[in-house]
Amino acid sequence: MAGPKRNIDTSVFHRAPKTKLRTAVKGDGPYILDDAGNRYIDASGGAAVSCLGHSHPAPIRAIQEQATTLAFAHTGFFTSNALENLASFLTSEAPGNLTRAYFTSGGSESVETALKLARQYCVETGQAQRSRIIARRQSYHGNTLGALSAGGNLWRRAAYEPLLIGVTHVAPCYPYRDRGAHETEADYGLRIADELEAEILRLGPETVMCFIAETVAGATLGCVPPVPGYLKRIRDICDKYGVLLILDEVMCGMGRTGTLFAYEQEGIAPDLVTIAKGLGAGYQPVGAVLASERIYEAIVEGSGFFQHGHTYTGHVTACAAALAVQEAIRDENLLDNVKRAGSWLAEGLNMTFGAHPHVGDIRGRGLFWALEFVADRATKAPFDPDKKIAARLKATALDHGLICYPMGGIIDGRQGDHVMLAPPFIVDDGHIAEIIGKLEATI
Ligand code: PMP
Numbered sequence: 001m002a003g004p005k006r007n008i009d010t011s012v013f014h015r016a017p018k019t020k021l022r023t024a025v026k027g028d029g030p031y032i033l034d035d036a037g038n039r040y041i042d043a044s045g046g047a048a049v050s051c052l053g054h055s056h057p058a059p060i061r062a063i064q065e066q067a068t069t070l071a072f073a074h075t076g077f078f079t080s081n082a083l084e085n086l087a088s089f090l091t092s093e094a095p096g097n098l099t100r101a102y103f104t105s106g107g108s109e110s111v112e113t114a115l116k117l118a119r120q121y122c123v124e125t126g127q128a129q130r131s132r133i134i135a136r137r138q139s140y141h142g143n144t145l146g147a148l149s150a151g152g153n154l155w156r157r158a159a160y161e162p163l164l165i166g167v168t169h170v171a172p173c174y175p176y177r178d179r180g181a182h183e184t185e186a187d188y189g190l191r192i193a194d195e196l197e198a199e200i201l202r203l204g205p206e207t208v209m210c211f212i213a214e215t216v217a218g219a220t221l222g223c224v225p226p227v228p229g230y231l232k233r234i235r236d237i238c239d240k241y242g243v244l245l246i247l248d249e250v251m252c253g254m255g256r257t258g259t260l261f262a263y264e265q266e267g268i269a270p271d272l273v274t275i276a277k278g279l280g281a282g283y284q285p286v287g288a289v290l291a292s293e294r295i296y297e298a299i300v301e302g303s304g305f306f307q308h309g310h311t312y313t314g315h316v317t318a319c320a321a322a323l324a325v326q327e328a329i330r331d332e333n334l335l336d337n338v339k340r341a342g343s344w345l346a347e348g349l350n351m352t353f354g355a356h357p358h359v360g361d362i363r364g365r366g367l368f369w370a371l372e373f374v375a376d377r378a379t380k381a382p383f384d385p386d387k388k389i390a391a392r393l394k395a396t397a398l399d400h401g402l403i404c405y406p407m408g409g410i411i412d413g414r415q416g417d418h419v420m421l422a423p424p425f426i427v428d429d430g431h432i433a434e435i436i437g438k439l440e441a442t443i
Pocket of ligand 1: 142
């Protein structure tokens, strides 16, 4: 039933002034409906959030049951079955020695938590001089001050400078633009990874706390999987200099690329991994950091506990919802569908847009794909940011009943040259065809 129309330009400041938003009133599988009766296929799930689609009965039931019995209990006083069960699920599924989970309310909080864990680990192990963070240019790690400081999106950072001191950035793995004409992908990956080693040496290895990177680069760069061997080399460099490796899988994790953790496909494990978005699939705000036993032990044997915490850490209902989401993904074999539907999506995008004069690159993994738009396909010249290509595509797509996500641009991350497609894991071939057809009409 359509709700009453409201004047939405009044009391909130979630958006730029004069931006008119449609009012969402219902979710139904891969669709969102608005109060004017329009139906949109949700091909981005916000930004890779709604992996189960909308109105999935499993998390709804879990939320109802949990909220009825116990909605919230502060983790300073109690643990809960929901929290413990979710922690066991995640730590038993995560490859590598990631044996400990810390729950948060979302992605930025997960990144803050990981950075503070890394810092406390260094302090507890007698390496207090290690405080520097190395991240990558054109990365996105969230909007709170610590996470924003780590991120390399110049446009998002600009208004808030100066940010945390001691953060520097190295090149991301971005073969579409940066790989030499005669360079193999593997050679390119090693060359880019070596920038990290050079930066560690420049700073002094004994001062570097961590390197943080998105396993598959998301919001600013647009769904760029690492080239083979790149992350292995990164892992080796971090080990060589005693630098902690934090992989940020807030966007690309929790099955989005076809395995529960994207790093699984790289044959390595980080010291810390951040997750959120798909963890709760939008049914509840929830994120987590998984940490290696080594980090946990150092802290416990040192001062005894992690000196951190938020009121909603380990929120009972949020953990119950997330567990139900993850069990539904497992029980319905949805990761198989991510691989299957992902290959249809990749094939459809390449067939439909592979020769388009303004589509420079089509890339991704699983159900995590982006199109990079260019002014000139031959020279790869980017669009003028003032043309707001991705923002215009987003708006036109809505008119066509398609939700696709505009991503940051290569010039400064501002208006964006990419759109992302990250549909729910439940999509079938008909939904994929609908997404591609509507995107074609939009473009
Ligand atoms: N890290 C990455 C890789 C992200 O993509 C995002 C959000 N797009 C964040 C962190 C921040 O997450 P949140 O918006 O939930 O705070």
